[in-house]
Amino acid sequence: MDTKGYAVGEVIFDGENHKVVWLGWDTDDSGGAVQTNQYLIIHGSDGFLLDPGGVHLFSRxxxxxxxxxxxxxxxxxxxxxxxxxxxSGIALWLGITEATIRLSSLWLRFVPHFGLVQLSRITEVPDRGEALSLGGEGEIRMIPAHFLHSPGNFSYYDTISGILFSGDIGAAVFPTGSEYLYVEDFDKHLGYMEGFHRRYMASNKVCANWVKRVRAERINMIAPQHGAIFPENQVNRFLDWFSDLQCGSDIIETINES
Ligand SMILES: [Fe+2]
Ligand SMILES: [Fe+2]
Structure with a gap:
């Protein structure tokens, strides 16, 4: 990808009546804020926006x-x-669209602190997750990913594209200037994501449970909220690594002494 994609995004799945778009990166100085990925699923004429991000990204x-x-x-x-x-851009998104927001039931009473929001437009997602129908042709599944890293947390799986939107699972933090959109060298990429996962994810038990759950789906790509996308030939490598990861409470003594 050349840097043009940063500003205009890139279509990462282009099917009949169904598209998935990665919405680009900030090219200006982020003021120290972590880089994020936003994604848009377009099915027919309907849009589904995933993790649209904070206030300072809104206009882009x-x-x-x-x-x-x-x-x-x-x-x-x-x-x-x-x-x-x-x-944190929730109030702005409610103002500019007519969309309904879906969010874990654990967080409904907390998001108004990001700005005045109409709670009537927020649908609480139960812990077991739920599925959004795509006109009978497929669905977006909200798959439980609790404690990875938030206690009320979901991944999304688009059954048409086969893309698993994994939130902070699989996130990487790049040194300035070394960003890329797709993972090619897993071992190199590990250097950009291991520290984050060991400190933010709750325990190996929840990592392994999530991997077992998502392996029931046909995954063509894993698209996290930070860092790079895992193409199909990197998916198993990532899931094997994450399933074995020692993190959070597994290594609490080390964390407390660091
Ligand atoms: Fe997070
Ligand atoms: Fe994040």
Whole structure:
């Protein structure tokens, strides 16, 4: 990808009546804020926006979305969890779209602290997750990913594209200037994601449980909220690594002494 993609995004799945768009990166100085990925699923004329991000990204994300779909066609906005890099733009998104927001039931009473929001437009997602129908042709499944890293947390699986949107699972933090969109060298990429996962993810038990759950799906790509996308030939390598990861409470003594 050349840097043009940073500003205009890139279609990462292009099927009949169904598209998935990665919405680009900030090219200006982020002021120390962690880089994030936003994604848009377009099915027919309906848009589904995933983890649209914080306030300072808002104008860029709006302008990239507008290249692909009218804002008033965004039907749902899905939040994997409550973190500011996912959801602090919530009041702005409710103002500019007619979308319903879906969010873990654990966080409903907390997001109003990001700005005045109409709670009537937020649908609480139960711990077991739920599925959004794509006109009978497929669905977006909100798959439980609790404690990875947030206690009320979901991944999304698009049954048509086979893309698993994994939220912070699989996140990487690049040194400035070394960003890339797709993982090619897993061992090199591990250097950008291992520290984050060991400190933020709760325990090996929950990692292994999530891997078991998502392996029931046909995964063509794993698209996290930070860092790079795992193409099909890297999916198993990532899932094997994550399933064996020692993190959080497994290594609490080490964390407390660091
Ligand atoms: Fe997070
Ligand atoms: Fe995040």
């Amino acid at each position: 994300v709006v302008s990239v979305i507008s290249r692909y779909i009218d804002l008033d066609r965004i039907r749902e906005i899905l939040f994997s969890h409550q973190d500011p890099d996912v959801s």
